[in-house]
Amino acid sequence: MQIQPILAALRRHRLATALIALEIALACAVLCNACFLIANRLAQMQVNSGVDEAALATLHLTGYEAGQAVDLNARVQAGLGRIAGVQSVSVINAVPFGEHAGTAGITLDAAGKHFGGVVDFYVGGPGSFKALGLQLVAGGEPQADDYRPLNDFIPDEATVWVTRALAGHLWPDADPLGKEFWMGKSHFRVGGVLAHLVRPSGGEGGPDTVEWSVFVPAQPGASLAGTYLLRADPRELPRVLRDARAAMTKIAPDAVVDTLGSQTISDLRQDYFRPDRAMAGMLVGVIAALLLVTALGIVGLASFWVAQRRKQIGIRRAIGATRSDILHYFQTENFLIVSGGIVLGMVLAYALNLMLMTQYELPRLPLYYLPVGALALWVLGQLAVLGPALRAAAVPPVVATRSA
Amino acid sequence: MLGYYLDLALRSLKRNKVLTALMVLAIAVGIGASMTTLTVMHLLSGDPLPGKSAHLFYAQVDAAPDAKKREPYDVLDYQSAMDLWSAKRADRQTLIADSQIKVHAPQANQPPLMLMMLSTTADFFPMFDVPFQYGRGWSAEDDATHARVAVISADLNNKLFGGTDSTGRSLRLRDSDVRIVGVLKPWRPSPQFYNVAGGRFSEGQTAAFYTKPEDVFTPLGSGLEINGDNFQPFTCWGRPSMPLHLQSAPCVWIGLWVQLDDAARVAGYRRFLEDYVAQQKALGRITRSDTRLRDLMQWLDFNGVVPRDVRLQTWLAFAFLAICLFNTVGLLLAKFLRRSGEIGVRRALGASRAAVFAQCLTEAGMIGLIGGVAGWLLTLAGLWLVRRQPTPYADMVHLDPGMFLATFALAVATSLLAGLLPAMLAARVAPALQLKTL
Numbered sequence: 001m002q003i004q005p006i007l008a009a010l011r012r013h014r015l016a017t018a019l020i021a022l023e024i025a026l027a028c029a030v031l032c033n034a035c036f037l038i039a040n041r042l043a044q045m046q047v048n049s050g051v052d053e054a055a056l057a058t059l060h061l062t063g064y065e066a067g068q069a070v071d072l073n074a075r076v077q078a079g080l081g082r083i084a085g086v087q088s089v090s091v092i093n094a095v096p097f098g099e100h101a102g103t104a105g106i107t108l109d110a111a112g113k114h115f116g117g118v119v120d121f122y123v124g125g126p127g128s129f130k131a132l133g134l135q136l137v138a139g140g141e142p143q144a145d146d147y148r149p150l151n152d153f154i155p156d157e158a159t160v161w162v163t164r165a166l167a168g169h170l171w172p173d174a175d176p177l178g179k180e181f182w183m184g185k186s187h188f189r190v191g192g193v194l195a196h197l198v199r200p201s202g203g204e205g206g207p208d209t210v211e212w213s214v215f216v217p218a219q220p221g222a223s224l225a226g227t228y229l230l231r232a233d234p235r236e237l238p239r240v241l242r243d244a245r246a247a248m249t250k251i252a253p254d255a256v257v258d259t260l261g262s263q264t265i266s267d268l269r270q271d272y273f274r275p276d277r278a279m280a281g282m283l284v285g286v287i288a289a290l291l292l293v294t295a296l297g298i299v300g301l302a303s304f305w306v307a308q309r310r311k312q313i314g315i316r317r318a319i320g321a322t323r324s325d326i327l328h329y330f331q332t333e334n335f336l337i338v339s340g341g342i343v344l345g346m347v348l349a350y351a352l353n354l355m356l357m358t359q360y361e362l363p364r365l366p367l368y369y370l371p372v373g374a375l376a377l378w379v380l381g382q383l384a385v386l387g388p389a390l391r392a393a394a395v396p397p398v399v400a401t402r403s404a
Numbered sequence: 405m406l407g408y409y410l411d412l413a414l415r416s417l418k419r420n421k422v423l424t425a426l427m428v429l430a431i432a433v434g435i436g437a438s439m440t441t442l443t444v445m446h447l448l449s450g451d452p453l454p455g456k457s458a459h460l461f462y463a464q465v466d467a468a469p470d471a472k473k474r475e476p477y478d479v480l481d482y483q484s485a486m487d488l489w490s491a492k493r494a495d496r497q498t499l500i501a502d503s504q505i506k507v508h509a510p511q512a513n514q515p516p517l518m519l520m521m522l523s524t525t526a527d528f529f530p531m532f533d534v535p536f537q538y539g540r541g542w543s544a545e546d547d548a549t550h551a552r553v554a555v556i557s558a559d560l561n562n563k564l565f566g567g568t569d570s571t572g573r574s575l576r577l578r579d580s581d582v583r584i585v586g587v588l589k590p591w592r593p594s595p596q597f598y599n600v601a602g603g604r605f606s607e608g609q610t611a612a613f614y615t616k617p618e619d620v621f622t623p624l625g626s627g628l629e630i631n632g633d634n635f636q637p638f639t640c641w642g643r644p645s646m647p648l649h650l651q652s653a654p655c656v657w658i659g660l661w662v663q664l665d666d667a668a669r670v671a672g673y674r675r676f677l678e679d680y681v682a683q684q685k686a687l688g689r690i691t692r693s694d695t696r697l698r699d700l701m702q703w704l705d706f707n708g709v710v711p712r713d714v715r716l717q718t719w720l721a722f723a724f725l726a727i728c729l730f731n732t733v734g735l736l737l738a739k740f741l742r743r744s745g746e747i748g749v750r751r752a753l754g755a756s757r758a759a760v761f762a763q764c765l766t767e768a769g770m771i772g773l774i775g776g777v778a779g780w781l782l783t784l785a786g787l788w789l790v791r792r793q794p795t796p797y798a799d800m801v802h803l804d805p806g807m808f809l810a811t812f813a814l815a816v817a818t819s820l821l822a823g824l825l826p827a828m829l830a831a832r833v834a835p836a837l838q839l840k841t842l
Contacts (some may be wrong), residue, residue: 015829016737021481023730032722060519063506066633152646157523184643223646256506256518271794275611278793279713286720289437290727293430297731300426304738352723360608360712 006333020301021341024377027294028345029352032373034283034290036353036365041276041283047210048295049096049269050163051194052133057085057241057264058095061226063247063256069225072252076228079251085236091125091220092229093153095100097268098261100200100228102153102216106140108170116170116181119212120199121154121261124229125220127363129161132197134215137164139177139192142217146191149219154183158216159191165211167193188214201272226255237264294377295384302330302388313392315397323393330389331382334380338381342374406766407761414765420739424771427735431775431822433578435727435815436782441714442720443783443807444790447800448614449710453533453770454508457700460531461670463660464696465681467689476694477656478601478707481637483689484680485658489525494662495669495739496527500598503635504772507620508576509564519560521577522599522618523563523635524628529586532598537561539571539586542623550625555586560619575620580630582622591617592801595709598661601638607713614797624658670800672695709731725818728731732771732822739766740830751835753783761831768823776815783811792793 010017059080064072073091080089094101102121108114124132126147141162148155167176167190179190197213218224232240240263248257261272306313318355353365417424451457462826465484466476480488489499501523508516528534529541540563542553554575561570595613603610628635633647637655644653664670677695684690698706740747747760783803790801803811 015825018732019730019734019737023727023734025687026723026730029802030720030727043808065517071832152643185722236521256516258518270654274794275609275713282717283720286724289433290724293433293728293731295722296430297734300731300735301738304423304742307740323592356716360716383481 003332003336005176006329006336010075010333010336016301017337017340018157018338020297021344022110023294023297024338024341024381025206025345025348027290028342028373028377029348030290031287031376032345032349032365032369033352033356034287035373036369037356038280038283038363040362041280044207045273045276046198047198049198050132050194050211051096051265051267052095052136053269055133055231055237056095056131057230057232057237058092058098058262058268059228059230059241059248060098060245060258060261061252062258063229064226064252064254066166066222068254069222072221072255073220073225075251076248079247079386080228080230080244083240085232085240086244087231087233088129088131088229089231090126090128090229091224092128092227093224094120094227095121095229095265095268096198096200097265097272098200099280104154104183106181106214108181110187112182112184117166117209117212117385119166121183121214121216122197122200123150123154123216123218123224125218125224128229129215129217131320134161134197135195136161137193137195138175139190142191142215145283146196147217147219149221150223151221152186153223154186154216155218156186158186158218159216160188160217161192161194162190163194163197163211163213165196165208166213169212188216227261248404291376291380295380298334298381298384299387302334302385303391306330306388310395310399311402312402313395314397316398317395318400322391326395327389329394330385331391334381334385334389335378338378342377345377346370346374405762409763409766410770412763413499413770416739416743416767417667417770423735423739426560427732427739427771428778429569429774430728430731430735431772431815432449432501432778434725435775435811435818436441436777436786438718438721438725438785439779439807439811440786440790441718442810443787443803444714444797444801445710446788446807447594448714448797451701452595452596452597453700454500456533458666459663460700461494461662461664461673461676461697462700462703463662463673464698465559465677465684465690466692466694467656467684467693467820470641471691475604476692476696477639478657478659479656480660481654481656482651482658484684485660485715488660488677488680491676491680494673495665496531496663498525498527498531498661500524500528500656500661501624501627501635501649502618503598503627503631505620505631505634506578507560509573510576510581511573514564516576517563519620520618521620521622521627523622523631523633525624527663528598528621531661532593535585535589537589538569539584541586541621547623547625550629551623552580552582552626553585553623554582555588555621556584557617557619559616561587562596577620582626582630592800594797597704598659600704600709601659602706603707603709606708608706608708610711611795613707613709613799614800616793616796620747627732635702670697683691729818729822732819733825736764736771736823736826738766740826743830744833747830748835751833760833761827764827764830765820765823768819768827771823772816772819773812775819776812779815780808780811 070350077089080086100120102123105118106116108116129142146159148158177192178191181188198210199213202210245257356362464476467481467484485499489497502520504518505521506516507519525547526542526544537558546553570584570587573584575584596615596617600613635650637657640655642654644655650657664673674697681690681693681695687840787801791798
């Protein structure tokens with residue numbers, strides 16, 4: 001295929017060519033970044049919570065008086081334990097994807113000079129560690145005497161379990177077991193390291209901090225009450241939760257069940273990521289509309305050029321060009337224009353990414369998005385031009401003999 | 405003349421239906437996408453109290469003992485809040501703190517509800533132009549005596565009292581009975597501006613600023629007596645003792661809004677804040693000397709109230725509109741230049757360049773108008789989709805008359821912009837050259 005005559009023809013349509021190329025360039029920039037945003041959202045949605053989501057549900061009670069909390073714990077734990085199918089009931093202050101309850105800054109020294117970061121404390125009563133199904137990578141499970149009584153949201157002195165992510169942040173080069181940290185007057189010593197445990201409502205300092213969680217064993221009491229962790233067989237869990245909610249009117253008539261907060265952990269996860277899913281869905285919509293509009297633009301302009309060049313095509317056919325020569329002519333022409341657009345588009349994609357990085361804390365666009373985006377636009381261009389090109393190839397040679 | 409151009413445009417559009425449809429579609433999709441996001445943006449970034457917001461200010465001092473370089477805390481500690489409020493140096497001033505509370509209406513046969521209660525002061529209602537359906541707010545005296553009175557939202561009045569005038573009836577807040585003195589009309593400020601704080605720590609996930617106002621309003625002192633241990637601190641610089649007693653805790657949790665009616669009053673209030681801090685420093689209670697007095701819109705801006713995703717969507721939609729614009733330019737170019745012969749004849753018969761230009765633009769504008777109608781329908785569909793999203797502001801999303809007109813303005817403007825270059829080229833067609841080939 002000779003490119004020279006195609007370039008010569010394009011030079012006569014500089015404006016239209018430039019417009020299509022610009023459209024392709026913009027489409028390339030938006031396409032790459034939108035895909036990247038979608039991938040980012042999807043990656044965030046895949047976060048490993050570190051707990052047995054399918055087997056867990058939570059029941060959240062509000063509206064009781066602080067004085068009744070101890071009695072409420074006793075009544076609810078006993079009452080829920082009687083529901084058929086319940087494997088365990090424990091008291092906890094928060095669950096993954098629920099309301100956060102113990103968010104606080106920690107320091108690596110008693111004087112509070114060396115700031116460690118803002119973390120989330122899961123304060124759980126006996127049985128909660130096992131019920132959550134937390135995976136240990138170092139140290140052992142909490143023992144009975146690790147569960148200390150508390151008169152604040154957190155014990156003054158405790159052995160705690162931190163996630164691998166948090167340990168790596170606080171003590172990058174050391175064995176975290178036995179390490180200490182402080183939160184105000186409270187003093188903690190690391191008794192074990194967890195593979196994963198996501199913070200209740202996401203990180204406060206970007207995606208790297210979503211697993212900065214600490215598990216603190218404690219005895220339920222006045223300041224650890226009202227939120228209960230139910231464990232049951234995943235198949236029976238919805239029924240168990242329904243029964244548990246219904247039972248509350250008898251067990252705890254003085255309390256109000258927080259219906260939004262009392263769900264299975266899987267449902268809480270669904271709700272938690274709903275905005276991300278909606279955003280990803282909207283981005284997919286934008287991409288689809290974008291590709292459609294771009295394709296229609298190519299179809300429109302290619303059709304116009306075919307119609308404009310009918311006579312020339314006829315002449316070429318009359319002097320020996322085959323149908324496939326004509327077809328290839330239009331396909332190559334499209335390939336050249338799209339390629340030009342893509343070159344500009346890659347620059348634009350990068351510029352757009354830089355803007356998103358500063359405004360939306362997005363990571364840098366991985367380079368492989370560019371060739372993939374380019375390929376997608378080449379394919380789109382070829383598909384869009386196929387119709388008009390086939391029509392061009394169908395122009396009979398006899399057209400050459402007719403006057404316009 | 406315009407009538408003739410319109411006629412010509414219509415004929416031309418009818419001649420090549422596919423090309424016309426493509427252009428209308430491109431404009432419609434672009435307009436639909438950008439107007440949907442723009443409407444949401446308009447709704448979320450608007451002024452919640454037009455005409456009044458410039459006189460409302462959010463006051464900040466910081467009683468934390470640290471010396472780090474940072475913005476003062478978003479809300480006040482109890483001591484500073486009460487000192488500044490009771491000094492009454494502004495035209496109006498109100499304190500703000502909310503808490504969750506168990507609400508029960510003895511007369512209504514319904515289980516208790518957990519609702520948000522705003523504890524504030526008498527000026528809240530006149531200051532923020534809060535509309536009343538029945539009754540009115542409470543008096544400054546009620547504030548002073550911690551009267552057991554409450555104002556409830558229209559929603560709660562409907563739920564508990566079937567929408568009838570419930571003033572004078574009683575409501576059980578936790579263990580205390582309060583008398584209802586006022587019922588609000590449906591009131592939905594966007595955002596719920598008076599409670600906005602801490603936006604810069606939310607990583608752009610600020611949709612919660614657009615939730616409905618609280619259902620129960622009580623005087624601050626009464627609220628604290630009834631529900632004190634359920635108030636949550638914004639943050640604390642020391643560990644508060646348990647059970648939480650916020651009035652004495654080393655925590656910040658109260659917002660102070662003031663109304664200042666002219667520039668002199670604003671300057672005066674700034675001085676007052678500085679003097680207060682200087683005096684407290686002398687007493688040794690405060691160590692940080694920075695104060696802030698931002699007006700309502702500055703405060704919303706500072707908190708970045710518009711959710712990050714919404715801004716991102718708006719950017720995307722406009723990038724998309726730009727693509728549609730390029731597309732339309734290309735197609736119009738093709739359409740106009742294809743008619744070079746016809747234009748040549750018109751020129752030869754005496755039409756001026758301006759006339760050809762006007763005719764081409766009329767055609768482009770007509771495409772824009774049709775695209776606008778389709779774009780308007782797409783916008784309605786888009787807003788319907790937004791309303792189905794689980795966001796706190798979903799119930800507010802609608803196309804107001806201003807945005808309805810903006811849809812068409814944007815559509816016509818886009819198409820005229822797209823038509824500019826092709827029309828210019830069409831007007832430059834040389835008559836002789838075209839006639840020769842006929």
